[in-house]
Amino acid sequence: MEVNTQLTQPITGFPEWLPAERLLEVRMIDTIREVYECYGFTPIETPAVEKNESLQSKGEINKQIYSLYRPNVPAEVDKETGLSLHFDLTVPLARYVAQHYGKLVFPFRRYQIQKVWRGERAQKGRFREFYQCDIDIIGEGSLDLLADAEMPLIIYEVFKALDIGQFVIRISNRKILQGLLHHWKVNGEQAEETLRAIDRLPKLKGGWQELQAWLTDELGLEGGICNALHQLLMEEETHASPLEKLRRMNVPDEIFQTGIAELQTVLESAESLNLPQGILETDLSITRGLDYYTGTVYETFLVGYEKVLGSICSGGRYDNLASHFIDRTLPGVGISIGLSRLFSTLLERGLLTPAAHTPAQVMVTIPDRRYLQKSFQVAGSLREAGFKVELFAQDSKHDRQLKAAVRKGIPFAVIPWPDRMEKEQSVEVRNLLDGHREVVPLERLAGFLHNIMGQGCSRPIHQK
Amino acid sequence: MEVNTQLTQPITGFPEWLPAERLLEVRMIDTIREVYECYGFTPIETPAVEKNESLQSKGEINKQIYSLYRPNVPAEVDKETGLSLHFDLTVPLARYVAQHYGKLVFPFRRYQIQKVWRGERAQKGRFREFYQCDIDIIGEGSLDLLADAEMPLIIYEVFKALDIGQFVIRISNRKILQGLLHHWKVNGEQAEETLRAIDRLPKLKGGWQELQAWLTDELGLEGGICNALHQLLMEEETHASPLEKLRRMNVPDEIFQTGIAELQTVLESAESLNLPQGILETDLSITRGLDYYTGTVYETFLVGYEKVLGSICSGGRYDNLASHFIDRTLPGVGISIGLSRLFSTLLERGLLTPAAHTPAQVMVTIPDRRYLQKSFQVAGSLREAGFKVELFAQDSKHDRQLKAAVRKGIPFAVIPWPDRMEKEQSVEVRNLLDGHREVVPLERLAGFLHNIMGQGCSRPIHQK
Numbered sequence: 001m002e003v004n005t006q007l008t009q010p011i012t013g014f015p016e017w018l019p020a021e022r023l024l025e026v027r028m029i030d031t032i033r034e035v036y037e038c039y040g041f042t043p044i045e046t047p048a049v050e051k052n053e054s055l056q057s058k059g060e061i062n063k064q065i066y067s068l069y070r071p072n073v074p075a076e077v078d079k080e081t082g083l084s085l086h087f088d089l090t091v092p093l094a095r096y097v098a099q100h101y102g103k104l105v106f107p108f109r110r111y112q113i114q115k116v117w118r119g120e121r122a123q124k125g126r127f128r129e130f131y132q133c134d135i136d137i138i139g140e141g142s143l144d145l146l147a148d149a150e151m152p153l154i155i156y157e158v159f160k161a162l163d164i165g166q167f168v169i170r171i172s173n174r175k176i177l178q179g180l181l182h183h184w185k186v187n188g189e190q191a192e193e194t195l196r197a198i199d200r201l202p203k204l205k206g207g208w209q210e211l212q213a214w215l216t217d218e219l220g221l222e223g224g225i226c227n228a229l230h231q232l233l234m235e236e237e238t239h240a241s242p243l244e245k246l247r248r249m250n251v252p253d254e255i256f257q258t259g260i261a262e263l264q265t266v267l268e269s270a271e272s273l274n275l276p277q278g279i280l281e282t283d284l285s286i287t288r289g290l291d292y293y294t295g296t297v298y299e300t301f302l303v304g305y306e307k308v309l310g311s312i313c314s315g316g317r318y319d320n321l322a323s324h325f326i327d328r329t330l331p332g333v334g335i336s337i338g339l340s341r342l343f344s345t346l347l348e349r350g351l352l353t354p355a356a357h358t359p360a361q362v363m364v365t366i367p368d369r370r371y372l373q374k375s376f377q378v379a380g381s382l383r384e385a386g387f388k389v390e391l392f393a394q395d396s397k398h399d400r401q402l403k404a405a406v407r408k409g410i411p412f413a414v415i416p417w418p419d420r421m422e423k424e425q426s427v428e429v430r431n432l433l434d435g436h437r438e439v440v441p442l443e444r445l446a447g448f449l450h451n452i453m454g455q456g457c458s459r460p461i462h463q464k
Numbered sequence: 465m466e467v468n469t470q471l472t473q474p475i476t477g478f479p480e481w482l483p484a485e486r487l488l489e490v491r492m493i494d495t496i497r498e499v500y501e502c503y504g505f506t507p508i509e510t511p512a513v514e515k516n517e518s519l520q521s522k523g524e525i526n527k528q529i530y531s532l533y534r535p536n537v538p539a540e541v542d543k544e545t546g547l548s549l550h551f552d553l554t555v556p557l558a559r560y561v562a563q564h565y566g567k568l569v570f571p572f573r574r575y576q577i578q579k580v581w582r583g584e585r586a587q588k589g590r591f592r593e594f595y596q597c598d599i600d601i602i603g604e605g606s607l608d609l610l611a612d613a614e615m616p617l618i619i620y621e622v623f624k625a626l627d628i629g630q631f632v633i634r635i636s637n638r639k640i641l642q643g644l645l646h647h648w649k650v651n652g653e654q655a656e657e658t659l660r661a662i663d664r665l666p667k668l669k670g671g672w673q674e675l676q677a678w679l680t681d682e683l684g685l686e687g688g689i690c691n692a693l694h695q696l697l698m699e700e701e702t703h704a705s706p707l708e709k710l711r712r713m714n715v716p717d718e719i720f721q722t723g724i725a726e727l728q729t730v731l732e733s734a735e736s737l738n739l740p741q742g743i744l745e746t747d748l749s750i751t752r753g754l755d756y757y758t759g760t761v762y763e764t765f766l767v768g769y770e771k772v773l774g775s776i777c778s779g780g781r782y783d784n785l786a787s788h789f790i791d792r793t794l795p796g797v798g799i800s801i802g803l804s805r806l807f808s809t810l811l812e813r814g815l816l817t818p819a820a821h822t823p824a825q826v827m828v829t830i831p832d833r834r835y836l837q838k839s840f841q842v843a844g845s846l847r848e849a850g851f852k853v854e855l856f857a858q859d860s861k862h863d864r865q866l867k868a869a870v871r872k873g874i875p876f877a878v879i880p881w882p883d884r885m886e887k888e889q890s891v892e893v894r895n896l897l898d899g900h901r902e903v904v905p906l907e908r909l910a911g912f913l914h915n916i917m918g919q920g921c922s923r924p925i926h927q928k
Contacts, residue, residue: 001565002791007518008563011547014511016560018567019574026507038847040824040854040874043490047478047593048512048549048579054471063537066545068530070583081530081583083475085512096480099472101465103482105821105871107858110483115512119534119545129511144858146836272837274844327466357569360504372610373736380738383502390504394571394608407569410504 013120013128015340020354020409025343028162029113032133032337035158039150041111041135046092048115049083054095057324064118085117089134089336090292090321097138098325106140107147113339127340136334138321143331145262148296148317149269151335152280155300155313158337164346166303167312170283173263173296174316176246177287179256180232184225193219195287198233202285202306208234233285242282243267259295266296294319298335309345313337356409360390361453363405363413363432367398371418378416378427378442385446406432412449477584477592479804484818484873489807492626493577496597496801499622500575503614505599508574510556512581513547518559521788528582549581553598553800554756554785561602562789570604571611577803591804600798602785607795609726612760612781613733615799616744619764619777622801628810630767631776634747637727638757638780640710641748643720644696648689657683659751662697666749666770672698697749706746707731723759730760758783762799773809777801820873824854825917827869827877827896831862835882842880842891842906849910870896876913 010016017025033043055065067084086092089112097104113133120126135154137147152169159167177198181191197211197219204210208230215221215229228249237245246260263282270280288297295317302309315335322330346352364379366372379389390410392401398415405413415428426441429448440448474480481489497507519529531548550556553576561568577597584590599618601611616633623631641662645655661675661683668674672694679685679693692713701709710724727746734744752761759781766773779799786794810816828843830836843853854874856865862879869877879892890905893912904912 004789007789019506019508022507022509037823038852040822042483042822043486045486046480066532067535071531072527105868273840325468325471358504358506359501376737388502404569
């Protein structure tokens with residue numbers, strides 16, 4: 001066999017799954033979608049591309065943009081198309097809300113599950129094409145902090161439903177650190193850089209020492225603010241809640257105090273939503289890298305995989321979604337799951353193991369070509385009863401049909417032997433996992449399969 | 465209000481729907497997916513891009529390709545990325561099957577629902593970004609004609625489930641026309657052009673006359689073959705089936721005879737699959753434009769919208785999927801639904817009317833902020849019972865909450881008035897469509913809503 005390896009070599013950074021893995025990914029997306037819809041988020045989808053001018057509203061990651069041109073249309077090669085692939089779902093959302101403003105009902109709750117593209121350097125776990133699963137609630141003029149409190153509940157429901165292990169949601173309010181810096185007269189670029197440095201703190205090998213050295217030596221921060229940051233980020237008071245500790249710090253700055261008040265409101269509301277103990281934790285070192293966020297911020301970690309995976313679901317509150325596009329104040333709050341990275345790491349670490357190459361639950365075989373119609377009738381009646389059924393559409397030996405079913409991971413075979421069909425109106429049901437065989441009358445076949453497959457004919461798509 | 469219209473002007477050819485329409489599109493995709501899975505097709509997804517060399521295996525539509533470059537990475541601007549967006553799902557499938565050949569189980573049944581991109585000139589109903597919903601069955605070495613017979617059954621199930629009107633599947637075998645041309649010594653480019661011209665026949669204003677004139681004057685075809693074509697395409701024999709007519713034509717050509725035999729086998733198998741009368745029709749003028757197809761060909765038409773929509777689901781049999789990539793014979797058969805065009809036309813013609821801006825079935829209101837927790841508890845218990853529930857996360861007047869629910873198209877509001885909740889453990893349920901109100905005890909709430917919404921809590925996503 002010869003394969004054109006030049007053409008079939010994978011393109012780095014563009015993940016592509018085999019059928020079993022893709023089936024699992026589809027089921028994960030469906031689960032996430034189902035939870036999002038259960039909370040009243042409506043699906044939107046934006047084109048893969050945006051105008052270059054729209055994407056440039058976030059100048060910093062311009063280098064990662066993939067732009068489009070049409071190589072075989074000479075007139076356009078010079079001009080390009082003026083379009084680039086979107087690198088996140090936030091710029092498209094902002095443009096969407098501005099464009100369709102008059103036709104949307106606020107607070108606007110949307111979910112968006114799409115691929116995004118970034119021309120990054122190829123690195124392990126860094127994809128150039130990957131899925132994001134986002135929700136946002138956008139208010140008109142104002143948005144209640146209740147929306148901020150709803151997010152951890154939804155994150156909780158999503159990861160409970162995904163059933164991939166224990167997780168914790170860390171929450172903070174960016175105004176607290178901003179207020180503290182403001183109080184110490186650290187503003188503008190210096191403040192941004194400080195927040196970004198704190199964001200990297202968990203990844204610093206030298207921990208606080210390294211951070212402090214960098215803040216004083218490189219950024220020129222004073223000792224006083226460093227002590228205050230140390231107190232805020234590093235000192236745990238055993239008998240006090242983080243909120244009490246913040247109050248005791250006695251920082252009169254208004255932004256700081258607003259941050260505390262907002263965090264308190266969100267925590268109290270979240271408590272009234274009955275999140276189980278230990279799911280939501282205040283962590284004042286959460287800043288999110290981007291200055292886009294202005295209030296509540298979240299990061300979610302899979303317990304035991306904090307370093308490997310980083311945050312698996314992050315987001316926060318922002319003052320104004322679409323100021324670049326429309327002269328309206330549209331505050332919002334949202335979260336995003338970086339699905340591709342999460343999914344590939346779960347596979348890699350064996351936390352997810354695909355169970356089958358096909359959604360089919362039953363293979364109906366064709367033991368004899370002359371009785372083709374019987375096989376199709378059996379398959380048809382099972383589909384009507386809600387089963388996913390494959391027929392081996394190949395004129396081959398019966399054994400080969402069963403072997404293909406086993407290789408695809410189909411758990412049951414139904415064999416309509418001609419004599420059994422004619423004499424007793426029954427078929428053989430074979431459990432392809434343990435080899436067990438049983439003769440079942442046709443009229444009881446659907447019920448029989450329902451029973452052995454369990455409620456709703458569902459079967460595990462992944463093994464844990 | 466000022467909107468940056470330069471940025472919010474729609475990009476022509478890249479459709480983007482409002483929430484209500486997108487919700488409908490999502491449900492259509494889910495329906496198609498469900499049928500595909502019911503027939504044992506497994507989902508695969510390929511990256512949005514392929515290597516340029518892979519895409520060039522179909523040279524003809526090179527002009528439509530969108531290629532990628534990274535404008536802000538100088539070194540790569542010269543070189544480009546060597547990647548282009550895929551313009552269909554067939555080239556990616558071929559590359560996928562070749563690349564993962566050893567890990568797939570044949571016959572390989574895959575479905576693929578993805579967007580494709582074509583840099584076409586903007587035209588009404590011509591999209592540059594659109595959804596294709598494809599299935600294919602790929603055999604190894606050979607593939608039984610049973611697979612060809614299964615396709616009309618699946619097409620039937622899909623369009624029955626989509627419930628968008630009466631439809632008919634037209635079927636032929638490309639070998640019949642090819643054989644006829646071969647018999648008359650019309651071969652190569654001349655034969656291809658003849659087939660393409662016949663493919664355009666339904667669109668020709670002058671009908672057969674125009675086609676014949678073109679075939680003789682432009683293409684130099686002889687009178688004999690024109691007569692034979694006229695007999696094949698235009699003459700209906702009232703008391704004979706198309707197969708009988710073909711046999712009576714007495715064309716000894718082997719390709720012609722193979723075409724008849726294949727068509728007969730497929731029709732007979734399809735008959736044994738119990739397709740309702742009138743769904744599958746032989747139509748010898750179906751050729752499909754592409755010479756990619758080598759046997760059975762299908763086109764599906766929505767009755768009454770044949771001209772407006774053209775074929776809404778087409779496909780056929782091919783000899784060798786991946787010869788460009790691998791030295792293995794991989795025959796296959798597949799169909800494709802051009803969803804975006806179908807969906808947009810159905811909307812335009814009023815054949816589909818969206819019913820709601822949100823999947824939410826119930827709005828739980830917050831009549832009094834002090835009893836916030838009660839509202840969340842009610843919402844939580846309804847979600848556990850399987851309902852999709854929105855909470856109006858905004859501190860605003862109760863009337864505004866109800867108005868937003870109405871504007872979003874949510875059919876029911878549940879109002880946990882504090883006194884009712886405390887005194888009698890009950891809530892008000894309001895039908896937002898007809899204004900009907902009822903007081904329902906909390907413990908019976910889920911059951912009550914199940915009853916009025918009908919089985920499975922489903923509600924119409926579209927109105928017809």
